[in-house]
Every structure is written in structure tokens, then in C-alpha cells.
Amino acid sequence: MTSPTVPAPGGVSEPFWEATRRGEFVMQRCGDCDRFVWYPRARCPHCWSESLIWTPMSGRATVYAVSVHRRSTAPHLADRAPYAVVLVDLDEGVRMMSAVLDGTPSVGDPLVLTWFDLDDGRKLPVFTTGEEERTA
Ligand SMILES: [Zn+2]
Numbered sequence: 001m002t003s004p005t006v007p008a009p010g011g012v013s014e015p016f017w018e019a020t021r022r023g024e025f026v027m028q029r030c031g032d033c034d035r036f037v038w039y040p041r042a043r044c045p046h047c048w049s050e051s052l053i054w055t056p057m058s059g060r061a062t063v064y065a066v067s068v069h070r071r072s073t074a075p076h077l078a079d080r081a082p083y084a085v086v087l088v089d090l091d092e093g094v095r096m097m098s099a100v101l102d103g104t105p106s107v108g109d110p111l112v113l114t115w116f117d118l119d120d121g122r123k124l125p126v127f128t129t130g131e132e133e134r135t136a
Pocket residue numbers: 030031032033034035044045046047048049
């Protein structure tokens with residue numbers, strides 16, 4: 001479901017959202033200083049280069065912080081509460097905010113990427129503890 005809390009695609013974020021339609025998780029990486037850039041931008045915030053290259057990410061992450069939301073302010077996630085809003089450190093060294101919808105992880109737990117489908121065909125990158133796969 002689309003939601004006012006999900007950014008509309010456009011401008012520099014368009015390639016990110018188009019990749020999510022294919023189930024591909026990409027981020028910009030600077031062609032000059034080699035650092036990752038998150039969220040999508042027109043210039044590298046580290047060296048001001050305009051040479052930003054869309055790069056596939058592993059989808060592996062470690063929990064940096066967790067907050068359990070028992071009531072959602074995000075309409076597209078209202079029926080998924082309670083769920084965990086997380087800050088994760090991707091294996092590539094990028095810290096991003098996301099969510100875990102299938103359990104409550106602890107700081108330091110490993111997570112893997114999964115997708116939450118939006119009504120317009122885009123997908124939100126969220127994470128899973130993998131516990132459902134292990135017990136299924
Ligand atoms: Zn740079």
C-alpha cells in the first residue's frame with residue numbers, strides 16, 4: 001500500500017525505486033572516494049563528487065538499535081504492529097533505518113534483507129531475523 005510516510009520516487013531516488021521493483025537492493029557508491037552514499041543524492045556528501053554509481057548490496061546486516069512500535073504511524077504498516085523499527089549496519093558499512101516485521105531482534109543480531117510490497121509495485125527494503133525460515 002502506498003502511504004504518505006513512503007517517499008515518492010523521483011529525481012535522484014528514481015533508480016533506487018526502479019531497482020526495488022526488480023527485487024534488487026542498490027545504493028550509490030562514489031566513483032572518486034569509493035564510499036557508499038545513503039540516502040540517494042546528486043553529489044557525494046564526503047567529497048562532493050557527482051560520480052555516483054548504483055551498486056548492488058549484499059542485503060546482510062547487523063542490528064545497531066531496536067525500537068518496538070506497538071502502534072504504527074505508518075498507514076502501510078498499521079496492521080503489522082507490533083514490529084521493530086531498526087537501525088542496521090549493512091555489511092558494506094552503511095547504517096540505515098528499516099524495520100523487522102517477523103520478530104524482535106536484539107542489538108548485534110544478524111539480519112537479512114527481505115521486501116515489503118507497496119501498492120504501486122515498488123518494494124520497501126525490510127529485514128528478517130530468518131527465524132521463520134529456520135522453523136518452517
Ligand atoms: Zn566521494
